[in-house]
Amino acid sequence: MSTRTLIRGGLVVTAADEVHADVLVDDGRIAALAAHGTTVAEGWTADRVIDATGKYVLPGGVDAHTHMELPFGGTFASDTFETGTRAAAWGGTTTIVDFAVQTRGRALREGLDAWYAKADGKCAIDYAFHMILSDVNESSLKEMDLLVEEGVTSFKLFMAYPGVFYSDDGQILRAMQRSASNGGLIMMHAENGIAIDVLVEQALARGETDPRYHGEVRKVLLEAEATHRAIQLARVAGAPLYVVHVSAEEAVAELAAARDKGLPVFGETCPQYLFLSTDNLAEPDFEGAKYVCSTPLRPREHQAALWRGLRTDDLQVVSTDHCPFCFTGQKDLGRGDFSKIPNGLPGVENRMDLLHQAVVDGHISRRRWIDIACAAPARMFGLYPKKGTIAPGADADVVVYDPHAVQTISADTHHMNVDYSAYEGRTVTGQVETVLSRGEVVVDRRTWTGRAGHGLYTPRSTCQYLN
Numbered sequence: 001m002s003t004r005t006l007i008r009g010g011l012v013v014t015a016a017d018e019v020h021a022d023v024l025v026d027d028g029r030i031a032a033l034a035a036h037g038t039t040v041a042e043g044w045t046a047d048r049v050i051d052a053t054g055k056y057v058l059p060g061g062v063d064a065h066t067h068m069e070l071p072f073g074g075t076f077a078s079d080t081f082e083t084g085t086r087a088a089a090w091g092g093t094t095t096i097v098d099f100a101v102q103t104r105g106r107a108l109r110e111g112l113d114a115w116y117a118k119a120d121g122k123c124a125i126d127y128a129f130h131m132i133l134s135d136v137n138e139s140s141l142k143e144m145d146l147l148v149e150e151g152v153t154s155f156k157l158f159m160a161y162p163g164v165f166y167s168d169d170g171q172i173l174r175a176m177q178r179s180a181s182n183g184g185l186i187m188m189h190a191e192n193g194i195a196i197d198v199l200v201e202q203a204l205a206r207g208e209t210d211p212r213y214h215g216e217v218r219k220v221l222l223e224a225e226a227t228h229r230a231i232q233l234a235r236v237a238g239a240p241l242y243v244v245h246v247s248a249e250e251a252v253a254e255l256a257a258a259r260d261k262g263l264p265v266f267g268e269t270c271p272q273y274l275f276l277s278t279d280n281l282a283e284p285d286f287e288g289a290k291y292v293c294s295t296p297l298r299p300r301e302h303q304a305a306l307w308r309g310l311r312t313d314d315l316q317v318v319s320t321d322h323c324p325f326c327f328t329g330q331k332d333l334g335r336g337d338f339s340k341i342p343n344g345l346p347g348v349e350n351r352m353d354l355l356h357q358a359v360v361d362g363h364i365s366r367r368r369w370i371d372i373a374c375a376a377p378a379r380m381f382g383l384y385p386k387k388g389t390i391a392p393g394a395d396a397d398v399v400v401y402d403p404h405a406v407q408t409i410s411a412d413t414h415h416m417n418v419d420y421s422a423y424e425g426r427t428v429t430g431q432v433e434t435v436l437s438r439g440e441v442v443v444d445r446r447t448w449t450g451r452a453g454h455g456l457y458t459p460r461s462t463c464q465y466l467n
């Protein structure tokens with residue numbers, strides 16, 4: 001028997017509209033919206049009523065870039081699909097798109113099946129996959145077509161990490177040509193990894209081993225150069241391009257120039273680049289290791305360009321690149337050699353709140369918040385309007401958000417399986433109160449009511465900005 005839930009009295013905010021409306025949820029989907037006070041006249045009945053008076057009613061967040069259990073640098077990202085998706089839900093995110101990984105010399109199929117198995121029956125919220133291509137060859141190129149058919153419609157390539165994930169320009173061009181014909185979207189890690197590895201070696205030889213040197217060798221110019229090169233390769237291939245974790249002003253300028261030419265080029269940034277900086281990487285006593293990720297944190301002057309890019313739509317999406325490693329036992333693999341610090345930051349639980357703080361601070365509007373965190377990632381990766389909005393027929397992934405609650409972010413209270421918070425002690429205004437995933441309440445007035453296995457694998461269509 002289906003459960004009907006009425007979410008009453010709130011301000012419904014989507015990327016397109018803000019309306020004072022009651023929301024009726026039936027059988028896991030949004031059934032209807034009606035002006036406050038009209039639902040009785042409309043004859044709406046419900047098994048459960050959620051009072052959202054004075055609150056926002058938002059589509060659940062879509063985090064299009066997470067790495068649960070990613071093997072990296074001799075260890076594994078510390079959140080499993082179970083802990084990571086639970087933490088996501090606590091933070092108002094109801095869909096993640098994680099990255100399945102192809103092992104070098106092995107088939108895409110094998111990697112994808114391994115990720116299906118890791119996530120199966122574990123997730124608290126819905127999930128989908130991108131595929132990391134670590135070995136572009138005739139056989140993996142053919143497999144790309146099958147994956148697109150199957151609902152894995154985006155492929156991450158790396159211009160960084162030689163010997164691990166790296167693809168050369170010829171491999172990148174071939175993968176882009178393939179995506180131009182099969183409808184897939186290439187996601188690019190744009191950093192010149194060959195040049196970076198030279199600078200890493202030289203820095204270590206000079207005795208520069210602290211975490212802050214991670215930021216110094218991974219130069220802005222090497223992000224900008226790779227971004228430019230990726231755009232030109234995509235133009236040659238006639239393929240669309242999505243650049244992940246953009247951190248440098250000069251890289252945003254490359255994206256803006258491409259978009260001004262009308263090219264199908266898209267960009268993502270992450271909360272860590274908007275709220276943190278090289279000041280964090282320079283924290284003493286190896287604390288800077290907590291902030292080692294790639295692309296790296298930049299001097300704080302870059303933040304203004306990222307916010308501007310989000311306002312002008314030169315950047316479309318904010319994802320987390322959630323890839324947590326504990327400070328004790330994982331990050332400290334790189335004591336005495338910054339290049340051995342596992343790369344990645346936790347953040348899947350913090351994204352919606354940090355971006356709401358950006359609304360409070362005047363960087364973005366309320367509707368833009370929902371666009372970059374919910375609607376645009378859903379459209380970019382073929383999940384809209386099932387995900388990313390509140391409209392009749394959409395999945396009832398809904399967040400009741402208290403815009404006035406004040407909270408202090410801390411590892412003591414977060415739900416991610418990691419022993420530190422990148423935002424420790426930061427006070428933000430706004431907090432998730434209640435979360436529904438396909439109509440099921442998973443967070444009820446800040447009490448956990450979800451369960452591992454509720455979340456379903458969600459195949460995706462192709463990028464919806466292209467047709």
Ligand code: DUC
Pocket residue numbers: 067072189292293294295321323343344345
């Ligand atoms: N960057 C990170 O910080 N972690 C995982 C992979 C990546 O590209």
Ligand code: ZN
Pocket residue numbers: 189244245294295
């Ligand atoms: Zn990357």
Ligand code: ZN
Pocket residue numbers: 065067321323
């Ligand atoms: Zn990543």
